[in-house]
Amino acid sequence: MGSRLDVFVTGGDPISEVGVATQLRGRPEVSLVDDPQRADVVVVVVDALTDDVAQMVRSLQQRTEAALVLVVSLVDERCLLHALELGAAGLLRRREATPEGLVAAINKAARGEGTLAPDLLGSLMRQVGQIQRGVLAANGVGPAGFSDREVLVLRLLAEGLDTEEIAARLSYSPRTIKNVIHHVMIRMRLRNRAHAVAYAMRSGII
Secondary structure, X not given: OOOOEEEEEEEOOHHHHHHHHHHHOOOOOEEEOOOHHHOOEEEEEEEEOOHHHHHHHHHHHOOOOOEEEEEEEEOOHHHXXXXXXXXXXXXXXXXXXXXXXXXXXXXXXXXXXXXXXXXXXHHHHHHHHXXXXXXXXXXXXXXXXXXXXXXXXXXXXXXXXXXXXXXXHHOOOHHHHHHHHHHHHHHOOOOOHHHHHHHHHHOOOO
């Protein structure tokens, strides 16, 4: 990659594409190319990041390893999720895509960094958190990374019960309780049972 970044601009309609290309043309930091395979960064300009547009972008990504910057007129929750799935390095609202903003996003994308407005970042983080909690819950794992059974075992450990007592209280075999504790210690990189109890207390589950 030379001193000027090669940028390929494509869009959902010719007007949007030409508008962004015009903003970038003449900027000393970038050079517009007509082949995505030659590009360091691909800029996709659309009104909305629909399922069809996302599929178009995926097809484009099969032809190039360039970083992706999205310029979208309508940014909603679906758009944020599509941008995440597509691995976009930058997401800009169309009204915020000034020449300076575009060049800054392109430079960051080429360096492997990201561009996202603070309010969009907050919304994205909330969505990712909801997805993560849903996946954990579906697998019987709580937000702190412990399953319901592991929480019960750790709580009884904190009360001073030994393996046999915990097994009797929960109607499990002693071997099962030992395995539960062992798996927790390995997964969380804990040294011993006392460390496991302390970790659970710091996590707020007991």
